[in-house]
Amino acid sequence: MARPYNFCAGPATLPEPVLAQAAAEMLDWHGQGLSVMEMSHRSEAFGQIHHAALARLRELLAVPPEFRILFMQGGGLGHNAIVPLNIGRGGKVDVVVTGAWSAKSLAEARRYADAQAATDTGPGYTSLPDAASWRLREDAAYVHVCSNETIHGVEMASLPAVDRPLVVDASSHILSRPVDWSRVGLLFAGAQKNVGIAGLTLVFVREDLLGQALPICPSAFNYTLVAEANSLYNTPPAYAIYIAGLVFDWLVAQGGVAAMDAAAARKSQALYAAIDASGGFYANRVDTAARSRTNVPFFIHDERLTAPFLAGAKAAGLLQLKGHASVGGLRASLYNALPEPAVAALISYLHHFQRHHG
Amino acid sequence: MARPYNFCAGPATLPEPVLAQAAAEMLDWHGQGLSVMEMSHRSEAFGQIHHAALARLRELLAVPPEFRILFMQGGGLGHNAIVPLNIGRGGKVDVVVTGAWSAKSLAEARRYADAQAATDTGPGYTSLPDAASWRLREDAAYVHVCSNETIHGVEMASLPAVDRPLVVDASSHILSRPVDWSRVGLLFAGAQKNVGIAGLTLVFVREDLLGQALPICPSAFNYTLVAEANSLYNTPPAYAIYIAGLVFDWLVAQGGVAAMDAAAARKSQALYAAIDASGGFYANRVDTAARSRTNVPFFIHDERLTAPFLAGAKAAGLLQLKGHASVGGLRASLYNALPEPAVAALISYLHHFQRHHG
Numbered sequence: 001m002a003r004p005y006n007f008c009a010g011p012a013t014l015p016e017p018v019l020a021q022a023a024a025e026m027l028d029w030h031g032q033g034l035s036v037m038e039m040s041h042r043s044e045a046f047g048q049i050h051h052a053a054l055a056r057l058r059e060l061l062a063v064p065p066e067f068r069i070l071f072m073q074g075g076g077l078g079h080n081a082i083v084p085l086n087i088g089r090g091g092k093v094d095v096v097v098t099g100a101w102s103a104k105s106l107a108e109a110r111r112y113a114d115a116q117a118a119t120d121t122g123p124g125y126t127s128l129p130d131a132a133s134w135r136l137r138e139d140a141a142y143v144h145v146c147s148n149e150t151i152h153g154v155e156m157a158s159l160p161a162v163d164r165p166l167v168v169d170a171s172s173h174i175l176s177r178p179v180d181w182s183r184v185g186l187l188f189a190g191a192q193k194n195v196g197i198a199g200l201t202l203v204f205v206r207e208d209l210l211g212q213a214l215p216i217c218p219s220a221f222n223y224t225l226v227a228e229a230n231s232l233y234n235t236p237p238a239y240a241i242y243i244a245g246l247v248f249d250w251l252v253a254q255g256g257v258a259a260m261d262a263a264a265a266r267k268s269q270a271l272y273a274a275i276d277a278s279g280g281f282y283a284n285r286v287d288t289a290a291r292s293r294t295n296v297p298f299f300i301h302d303e304r305l306t307a308p309f310l311a312g313a314k315a316a317g318l319l320q321l322k323g324h325a326s327v328g329g330l331r332a333s334l335y336n337a338l339p340e341p342a343v344a345a346l347i348s349y350l351h352h353f354q355r356h357h358g
Numbered sequence: 359m360a361r362p363y364n365f366c367a368g369p370a371t372l373p374e375p376v377l378a379q380a381a382a383e384m385l386d387w388h389g390q391g392l393s394v395m396e397m398s399h400r401s402e403a404f405g406q407i408h409h410a411a412l413a414r415l416r417e418l419l420a421v422p423p424e425f426r427i428l429f430m431q432g433g434g435l436g437h438n439a440i441v442p443l444n445i446g447r448g449g450k451v452d453v454v455v456t457g458a459w460s461a462k463s464l465a466e467a468r469r470y471a472d473a474q475a476a477t478d479t480g481p482g483y484t485s486l487p488d489a490a491s492w493r494l495r496e497d498a499a500y501v502h503v504c505s506n507e508t509i510h511g512v513e514m515a516s517l518p519a520v521d522r523p524l525v526v527d528a529s530s531h532i533l534s535r536p537v538d539w540s541r542v543g544l545l546f547a548g549a550q551k552n553v554g555i556a557g558l559t560l561v562f563v564r565e566d567l568l569g570q571a572l573p574i575c576p577s578a579f580n581y582t583l584v585a586e587a588n589s590l591y592n593t594p595p596a597y598a599i600y601i602a603g604l605v606f607d608w609l610v611a612q613g614g615v616a617a618m619d620a621a622a623a624r625k626s627q628a629l630y631a632a633i634d635a636s637g638g639f640y641a642n643r644v645d646t647a648a649r650s651r652t653n654v655p656f657f658i659h660d661e662r663l664t665a666p667f668l669a670g671a672k673a674a675g676l677l678q679l680k681g682h683a684s685v686g687g688l689r690a691s692l693y694n695a696l697p698e699p700a701v702a703a704l705i706s707y708l709h710h711f712q713r714h715h716g
Contacts, residue, residue: 004391008398011596019385019393026381027374033362033677035377037555037601040366040678073431073557074578077592081576111574192593197395199431199557199595216469216574218439220432234435235550237557237595238369243395319391320398 005342008320009150009295009333010172010193018246018337036242041235050231050238053245060248060257061174063204064181070203071231071241074221076101076171076190079201080108083144083167085217086224087186087209088113092140094164098156099125099149100326101169109144112214118143125152128290131160140164142185148173148292150193151324153284153331155292159183165209173294174202175251176336177261185209191240194294194335196247200240251336260336267334267343268293274347281354299329305357306330316349318342363700366678367508367653367691368530368551376604376695394600399593408589408596411603418606418615419532421562422539428561429589429599432579434459434529434548437559438466441502441525443575444582445544445567446471450498452522456514456648457483457507458684459527467502470572476501483510486648489518498522500543506531506650508551509682511642511689513650517541523567531652532560533609534694535619543567549598552652552693554605558598609694618694625692625701626651632705639712657687663715664688674707676700 006013029036032045039046054069063069074082083105084093093113095106097120109115118134121127136143142165148155150172158180159168165185174189186209191200203223210224219225219233226233251260272291275282275298284291284298300306306329313321323329332346364371387394390403397404412427421427432440441463442451451471453464455478467473476492479485494501500523506513508530516538517526523543532547544567549558561581568582577583577591584591609618630649633640633656642649642656658664664680664687671679681687690704 003385006392006396008396008401011396011399011593013396014393016385019395023381023384026384027361027377033675034364035372037377038364038366038369038371040369041556043366043678073433073436073595075431075592078431078576078578081578085576108577111576190593192596197595197597198399198593199598218436218443218469219466220436220439234433235369235548235556237431237555237598238550239555239597240557240595317391320401 002317004317004319005338005345006319007332007334007338007342007346009324009331010190011198012193012333012335013337014196015247015250015337018243018250021246022243037239039238041232041238046238049242049245053241053248056245056248056252057202060251061179062181066207067181067204068207068210068227070205070223070226071236072201072203072221072226073199073237074201075198076169076188076201077104077108078221079188079203080105081111082217082221082223083186083188084109084112084115086213086222087142087165087167088214089141089212090214092116092137093142093144094118094134094136094140095144096134097122098128099146099152099154101149101151101171102144102146105144105146105169113141124285125149125154126285126290127287128154128156131162136162136164138163142167145169148294150295151327153286153292153295153297154290155294157289165206173292175257175260176264176294178257191244193333196244197240199237200244247337263336263340264293264334267338267340268296270343270347271296271332271334274350278350278354281358282350294335295331295333297323297327297329297331303328308357309353312353313349316345318346318349362675362677363696363703364677365690365692365696365700365704367682367689368548369556370551370691370693371695372554373605373608373695376601376608379604380601395597397596399590399596404596407600407603411599411606414603414606414610415560418609419537420539424565425539425562426565426568426585428563428581428584429594430559430561430579430584431557431595432559433556434527434546434559435462435466436579437546437561438463439469440575440579440581441544441546442467442470442473444571444580445500445523445525446572447499447570448572450474450495451500451502452476452492452494452498453502454492455480456486457504457510457512459507459509459529460502460504463502463504463527471499482643483507483512484643484648485645486512486514489520494520494522496521500525503527506652508653509685511644511650511653511655512648513652515647523564531650533615533618534622534652536615549602551691554602555598557595558602605695621694621698622651622692625696625698626654628701628705629654629690629692632708636708636712639716640708652693653689653691655681655685655687655689661686666715667711670711671707674703676704676707
């Protein structure tokens with residue numbers, strides 16, 4: 001039987017070949033007689049896995065040599081603290097608040113810095129003010145953006161050009177489009193959306209930003225120490241690194257980030273077109289130019305229909321379409337591993353449901 | 359072909375039935391059509407996994423109701439900072455330094471507290487001074503011990519009675535013996551030794567110690583916030599929680615902690631007896647009363663024999679016996695999942711190697 005389609009915002013769907021390979025290698029990785037789960041992180045076998053994953057990731061995103069790539073713990077919420085601890089210098093930090101995630105980043109940065117909102121589109125979070133209107137302080141240590149807001153479905157079409165180091169939370173759309181590294185100082189992403197499983201965070205840090213952590217930064221989360229130790233300062237989330245490596249291999253086989261970029265455009269355009277053509281039965285409230293290609297929150301005109309919509313979707317093999325608790329309604333997440341037929345099936349179901357409840 | 363025996367200090371060997379079940383369920387957990395890797399951490403299915411793991415763990419270790427059990431990220435090194443951030447109150451902290459791990463705990467606690475060594479058995483770390491000799495300050499916020507030093511192979515036979523909250527790093531021997539909770543304020547353990555895979559840390563915290571985190575404590579690592587949200591304050595390392603749950607089920611089927619306690623005694627006594635009976639060919643340098651039942655560092659009288667010993671061991675299906683880089687020599691870790699025939703095979707190999715090189 002075919003597996004159902006999983007629209008969860010994260011932890012999210014993974015490519016079936018990745019799961020199949022992980023299952024096949026579970027008791028014995030490449031004739032070593034060990035599971036990857038059982039390998040010393042300092043062993044030669046794990047070193048191969050680790051270095052291959054790093055090299056693939058650098059290749060997929062064309063990461064320049066002046067950026068170090070770190071495999072860490074902490075998640076997006078953890079790194080909301082870890083970033084200012086490492087590069088905030090106890091000074092000023094400007095945060096572009098465009099959704100729940102950047103709002104959390106601002107709140108957390110205030111523990112360690114004079115942090116302020118450069119703009120704030122809340123509480124609705126349906127727009128993206130032009131960067132020219134942001135209130136940026138010229139002596140800020142950095143400017144923080146969330147380039148895709150998973151909960152509110154707001155995505156920056158491109159990274160802004162600012163004259164301070166730009167920190168980018170790209171958790172929910174990393175590897176769905178190229179990154180303009182010339183605009184980035186530091187980029188981080190939780191793995192549990194487009195990369196693999198929860199418990200791994202990718203950090204890309206430009207080398208000139210290292211070496212300035214506050215003394216209160218925990219050693220385990222000091223980017224400089226972790227970079228010097230090549231992510232082996234302490235035991236990394238080794239199995240999650242292995243799964244990420246399998247996903248990276250799968251991405252290369254699919255045609256890399258360019259292919260994912262094109263697929264994200266096709267998938268999201270088709271879904272937004274279906275929502276917009278529903279005559280108000282379904283609605284996405286985000287400004288057209290700010291709509292996310294990976295997280296599509298939407299609503300039925302009569303919210304009493306949300307529960308029957310979800311029940312029917314589940315019966316049709318379309319899982320985890322419930323909206324985030326803070327927003328309500330519905331949400332479809334269209335990550336790299338979600339195949340295009342899943343979107344076609346969802347659109348068919350949108351039509352079917354409207355015919356019966358419209 | 360039988361799998362080789364894996365003596366790694368961590369990430370460490372896992373029960374083969376756990377690996378087999380994880381492989382079998384990889385593409386479809388209990389008919390849900392999803393891998394556990396792909397489940398929302400707030401879904402009903404993951405909720406079942408999470409609550410079952412918590413309940414099993416509470417049962418296995420007879421954890422009293424006044425302790426909260428948290429599933430977190432961070433590892434032992436991370437929690438060396440997270441503990442003083444949560445319960446150090448910026449005051450005094452006394453650390454019992456008996457090996458590399460408690461030495462790291464002391465260094466990290468100094469970032470957040472007036473931390474001092476209550477005793478320090480370094481640099482050799484082969485003994486355990488009686489608790490009566492420790493220099494404890496009566497106004498310390500807590501006393502920290504590492505109840506089993508993974509690198510130096512030093513284990514406390516029982517937890518000390520102190521009149522301040524006792525913090526216990528039990529990473530490398532948790533679930534190998536009962537815990538006297540009447541002596542504990544907070545206990546933590548990285549999962550990658552006796553519990554499962556790297557990236558998960560278990561925290562047991564007495565409720566009266568909550569609510570006093572420093573303002574500089576990152577939210578993601580604030581025990582109070584994590585406890586209030588039942589470990590779902592942010593996305594937990596969900597797959598690692600699932601693997602831990604499978605290990606807990608396996609432990610129950612083996613007879614629980616009492617059975618592991620007895621097996622740890624048998625395995626370690628047999629190995630130490632073989633080392634001690636070698637006439638000095640092999641040596642463990644730790645005081646008899648302080649010897650660890652889970653991590654057994656040992657040396658060959660002529661260190662030039664270490665490399666051929668390891669090569670022959672690998673050929674005999676005995677893996678990852680190399681000592682920690684800071685100590686040298688050899689180390690056998692005898693975790694719960696290491697079967698007793700593995701220790702018998704190692705002892706046979708010790709005899710065999712000595713006959714040929716003695």
